[in-house]
Amino acid sequence: MRLETLAIHAGGEADGATGAVAPPIHLSTTFEHGPAAERLAGYEYQREGNPTNDRLRQAIAALEGGEVALTFASGMAAASNLLESLPPGTRIAIPDDCYTGVRLLASEFLPARGIEATTLDMADSEAVRAACAKGLDLLWLETPSNPLMKVCDIAALAGIAHAQGALVVCDNTFASPALQRPLALGADIVMHSTTKYFGGHSDVLGGALAFARADETFQRVAHRLHVTGAVLAPFSAWLTLRGCRSLPARMAMHCANARRVADFLAAQPQVRQVNYPGLATHPGHAVAARQMRDFGGMLSVQLHGGRDAVLAMAGALRLFTNATSLGGCESLVEHRASVEGNHPTSPQDLLRISVGLEHPDDLVSDLEQALRAA
Numbered sequence: 001m002r003l004e005t006l007a008i009h010a011g012g013e014a015d016g017a018t019g020a021v022a023p024p025i026h027l028s029t030t031f032e033h034g035p036a037a038e039r040l041a042g043y044e045y046q047r048e049g050n051p052t053n054d055r056l057r058q059a060i061a062a063l064e065g066g067e068v069a070l071t072f073a074s075g076m077a078a079a080s081n082l083l084e085s086l087p088p089g090t091r092i093a094i095p096d097d098c099y100t101g102v103r104l105l106a107s108e109f110l111p112a113r114g115i116e117a118t119t120l121d122m123a124d125s126e127a128v129r130a131a132c133a134k135g136l137d138l139l140w141l142e143t144p145s146n147p148l149m150k151v152c153d154i155a156a157l158a159g160i161a162h163a164q165g166a167l168v169v170c171d172n173t174f175a176s177p178a179l180q181r182p183l184a185l186g187a188d189i190v191m192h193s194t195t196k197y198f199g200g201h202s203d204v205l206g207g208a209l210a211f212a213r214a215d216e217t218f219q220r221v222a223h224r225l226h227v228t229g230a231v232l233a234p235f236s237a238w239l240t241l242r243g244c245r246s247l248p249a250r251m252a253m254h255c256a257n258a259r260r261v262a263d264f265l266a267a268q269p270q271v272r273q274v275n276y277p278g279l280a281t282h283p284g285h286a287v288a289a290r291q292m293r294d295f296g297g298m299l300s301v302q303l304h305g306g307r308d309a310v311l312a313m314a315g316a317l318r319l320f321t322n323a324t325s326l327g328g329c330e331s332l333v334e335h336r337a338s339v340e341g342n343h344p345t346s347p348q349d350l351l352r353i354s355v356g357l358e359h360p361d362d363l364v365s366d367l368e369q370a371l372r373a374a
Contacts, residue, residue: 003063003177003178003248004249006062007063007178007244007246008245010058010063011023011055011057011059011062011241011244012055012241012245023238024052025052025234025235026050026051027234027235028046029046030044030046031043031045046234047226047231050231052238053231053232056071056237056240056241056244057070057071057208059244060192060208060210063177063178063210063244064172064181064182064190064210065177065181066190066210066211066212067211068210068214068218069208069209069211070209070218070221070222071194071208071240072206072208072209072225072230072231073205073206073207073231073232073236074193074195074206074207075099075101075191075192075193075194075207076101076102076105078191078207078208079101079102079171080109080230081225081228081230082169082189082191082221083105083138084109084113084224085220085224086113086115086137086138087114088113088114088115089114089115090116091115091116091118091135091138092106092110092115092117092118092136092139092140093117093118093128093131094106094117094119094120094140094142095121095140095141095145095150095152096121096122097148097150097345098140098142099142099146099173100340100341102140102171104341118131118136122141122143122150122152122157123150123151123152123283123284125153125156125157125160128157128160128161129160132160132161132163132164132166136164137166138168139157139161139168141182141187142170142171142174143171143174143175143284144174144277144284144296144298145174146173146174146352147275147336147346147352148275148347148350149174149275149277149298149300150284151277151282151283151284151287152284153287153291154168154180154186155186155291158185158186159186162186167188167189167217168186168187168188169188169190170182170187170189171191171192172192173193173196174326175292176196176197176251177247178247178251178252178293179292179293179294179296180293183212188211188213189209189210190209190210191208191209192207192208192209192210194207194208194240195207196325196327196328197243197247197250197251197254197297198243199240199243199328200246200247200250200327200328201239201243202325202327202329202330204236204239204240204243205236206236206237206240207232250357251294251296251297254296254327254356255278255295255296256360257355257356257357257358257360258296258299258355259276259278260363261299261360261367262276262278262299263279266279266281268371270305270309270371270374271302271303272302272303272304272349273301274301274302275300275301277292277296278295278296297326297356298326298352298353298354299355300336300350300351300352300353301350301353302347302349302350303351303374305349306349307335307348309349310348310349310350310374312373313373313374314333314334314370315373316373317333317366317370318369318370319331319362319365319366320333320363320370321333322334325354326352327354329356330357331354331355331363332354332356333351333352333353334351334353334354335351336351336352337350
């Protein structure tokens with residue numbers, strides 16, 4: 001079954017009780033059971049399982065080509081449940097350019113659990129090979145990366161990691177399974193902030209992990225989720241499941257608009273660099289073309305004028321909204337370094353852009369007038 005069809009039908013079977021075509025929302029926190037806690041209909045308590053969440057998990061597993069999936073209250077809940085379920089003494093590697101929350105989790109919280117994290121340029125396969133040879137247990141990939149849009153070769157790095165017995169986790173938030181399926185390229189686990197492209201409307205928080213196999217790692221993370229309780233609410237699961245149905249169609253438009261925006265920005269004299277894997281000048285373009293169906297709706301731009309210039313540009317935008325997050329229908333822009341806290345790693349001359357579903361001519365016109373202010 002092709003992805004576009006799968007997105008519509010995975011987790012979307014008609015309701016058995018009523019025949020309703022739209023999936024129902026089961027809001028109950030508790031379910032009737034027998035006197036000895038026999039699960040009469042398979043459920044007991046919302047934290048342990050919910051029919052609406054199960055539909056979403058089925059859909060995400062199918063879209064990513066995994067055997068099973070888990071859903072969480074946020075993307076960071078998914079990442080932290082996975083990484084904090086690792087045993088003490090585990091050695092992991094994260095990308096040198098990655099989501100701030102993962103970087104802070106690795107530096108501030110994992111050491112207390114006896115988990116050692118190192119940082120690698122995941123585009124440098126030899127650096128990854130050397131790190132794995134020294135006893136790495138888990139390789140965390142993020143491609144394209146946030147916010148520099150670095151691209152790493154998932155299949156090549158998975159081969160290197162597996163040869164040394166390491167697990168491979170890939171954050172697929174920027175691409176979504178509509179554009180990239182890391183499990184098919186050798187990853188063991190795929191992580192998502194479903195808040196972004198899965199939800200698609202900037203109105204629902206969530207996270208997910210899709211597993212290639214229902215193995216010991218899956219069981220350990222599922223147990224931790226059950227005990228610690230970072231579960232996705234049923235209404236959030238329903239909204240995200242609704243977003244799954246339109247994901248391929250939305251991603252096609254996000255990609256087309258982003259290509260237009262990237263081409264425009266790359267031709268402007270004020271622009272020092274456009275980070276977008278769809279540009280032939282991007283250092284990871286060939287790898288992205290090989291492992292992605294299209295190049296995504298995310299990009300970042302850096303100006304010759306530095307921090308002052310990009311802030312002036314951001315302040316002059318009329319259609320793009322200055323806001324955190326990404327993947328919604330509306331186009332957003334963010335001075336990433338300003339929102340990363342006291343120790344930002346993003347360049348001060350960089351704006352991250354989430355290209356939405358507006359008409360591309362309107363987006364380009366807004367950028368053109370804002371650049372004049374920069």
